[in-house]
Amino acid sequence: MPRDIPEWIIRRRRELGERLSVLRRTAGHSQETFAEMTGIDRRTLQRIERGESDPRYGDLLRIAAALDESVSVLVD
Template structure:
């Protein structure tokens, strides 16, 4: 049985978090590939997270924040 679609506000927040990750990554002068290697994900997954099309878990967000040397709160604010 398919689940209900996510509300638009959830998708909007997911895109905002992706924007924060992209901004932190570019400020760190890292490519998506370099970030992916640091957090043991593939580049496509990093791209999907940044685009807001992938629902990522808190463990991945913690690893991304650590790899970018930014507080987790900065990514999800």
């Protein structure tokens, strides 16, 4: 991660990643099956869940649809 990213962004990435991970596990999906469901590469999903990567908006839409949630629930 670049060093010039503000701490609040890093914190929000981690919060988002944790929320996605919890919702995915609560729905009973492994990362591998969830990656297949959403069409997102498993490594990309791992980086998002660890808070290491910002998800693209299209990926957020796919994740929300797979979880039957709104994007606002994911990022709130």
